[in-house]
Amino acid sequence: MPSYEFFCPKCNKEISLTLTISERERGEYKCPSCGAKDLQPLLGAFFSKTSRKS
Numbered sequence: 079m080p081s082y083e084f085f086c087p088k089c090n091k092e093i094s095l096t097l098t099i100s101e102r103e104r105g106e107y108k109c110p111s112c113g114a115k116d117l118q119p120l121l122g123a124f125f126s127k128t129s130r131k132s
């Protein structure tokens with residue numbers, strides 16, 4: 079199963095969840111820490127990539 083990155087506004091942190099495609103499409107996911115369901119998917123379209131300078 080693919081894993082997806084989300085941002086939890088309640089925890090104010092990024093989390094990664096392993097979901098099936100159908101689970102993701104139905105929104106059947108929640109924050110493992112606080113149980114919030116209003117997670118924001120961290121897709122490239124939503125988030126600008128963090129550039130790190132080494």
Ligand SMILES: [Zn+2]
Binds near residue numbers: 089090109112113
């Ligand atoms: Zn949370």
